[in-house]
Amino acid sequence: MRTGEASTAVALHDATVAFRLADARLYTAVEQARLAVADGEFVAIVGPTGCGKSTLLNVAAGLLTPASGTVRIFDAPLTGLNREAGYLFQADALFPWKTAIDNVAIGLEIAGAPRTHALQRAQGWLESVGLGGFANRYPHMLSGGQRKRVGLAQVLIRDPKILLMDEPFGPLDAQTRQIIGNLLLQLWTADRKAVLFVTHDLEEAIALADRVVIMSAGPSSRIIGDWTVALPRPRDNFEIRLTHEFHALHREIWAVLRDEVMKGYAQAGEAVG
Incomplete structure (x- = not known):
């Protein structure tokens, strides 16, 4: 609390x-x-x-x-x-043409953060969900559980007060x-x-x-x-x-x-x- x-x-x-x-x-x-x-x-x-x-x-x-x-x-x-609020859906909300790190960083980039900063933060979140070595993989190269981890990082990087x-x-x-x-x-x-x-x-x-x-x-x-x-x-x-x-x-x-x-x-x- x-x-x-x-x-x-x-x-x-x-x-x-x-x-x-x-x-x-x-x-x-x-x-x-x-x-x-x-x-x-x-x-x-x-x-x-x-x-x-x-x-x-x-x-x-x-x-x-x-x-x-x-x-x-x-x-x-x-x-x-x-x-x-950040919303995590049942279906994957990842962009198939973007790598894991780009999928996580996009929330900050849309909000106006410099790309270098967004990528640095995204890498940190990928490490937090156990995918630090998967930054450059596309969604089709990840298992269902790994895609869900990327989705979690994608939501949490924006630091919502409500999930x-x-x-x-x-x-x-x-x-x-x-x-x-x-x-x-x-x-x-x-x-x-x-x-x-x-x-x-x-x-x-x-x-x-x-x-x-x-x-x-x-x-x-x-x-x-x-x-x-x-x-x-x-x-x-x-x-x-x-x-x-x-x-x-x-x-x-x-x-x-x-x-x-x-x-x-x-x-x-x-x-x-």
């Missing part, structure tokens, strides 16, 4: 998000969401497929404006794009996800930014986060649970999953989440039918 009194990095108060469908009907994706993320806090959002997890993230990013309710960033109303992460490790295999999860924990521990992390994986959420928030099945999805993860830090993404405390918390949350997952699958089957 930063020195001084902690402020609220992201605050959603009764945020409702609705979309107009092609047949002119109004579809309410998320209804009256209330969520507060403190400065330096790591909050994971878990819920069934299609429940509006990414929608909430996009509201916090300023990419979507709620139909009603308010969004505040560090206690100020959000009126456009959230300039305090918004939408299923960032979803495409990776289980072992690589845990390795990248540990890397994320190390980077976050060094400079505790506020993190809003969307995932389908309850184990991943508990292993990484300070709090786990559960959303109901949609439509009109709501936040129906908010658990504090009272597991010690610094935390190892591998070892913490073997503890009795981890499994006890997983059972407690899954008892609520399981019903919502089954509702989501049932609704998807009805839509297909």
Whole structure:
């Protein structure tokens, strides 16, 4: 946590998000969401497929404006794009024609930094994510896990106060996800930014986060649970999953989440039918 009194990095108060469908009907994706993320806090959002997890993230990013309710960033109303946030998507956002170091440096260059300075900083971030020797490789020459590391460096080089992460490790295999999860924990521990992390994986959420928030099945999805993860830090993404405390918390949350997952699958089957 930063020195001084902690402020609220992201605050959603009764945020409702609705979309107009092609047949002119109004579809309410998320209804009256209330969520507060403190400065330096790591909050994971878990819920069934299609429940509006990414929608909430996009509201916090300023990419979507709620139909009603308010969004505040560090206690100020959000009126456009959230300039305090860095966004890591599930899909790679790397430019295929640029090397790893150029992909990381571009954020500083766009902001007006001299290229030599941007490249120096980019090399430092590549070393921080374990890719110091891969600066001149293009994305197609990197593994999925390596591309995700470059993506992390690409976001973090701008030093955002808030990290918004939408299923960032979803495409990776289980072992690589845990390795990248540990890397994320190390980077976050060094400079505790506020993190809003969307995932389908309850184990991943508990292993990484300070709090786990559960959303109901949609439509009109709501936040129906908010658990504090009272597991010690610094935390190892591998070892913490073997503890009795981890499994006890997983059972407690899954008892609520399981019903919502089954509702989501049932609704998807009805839509297909």
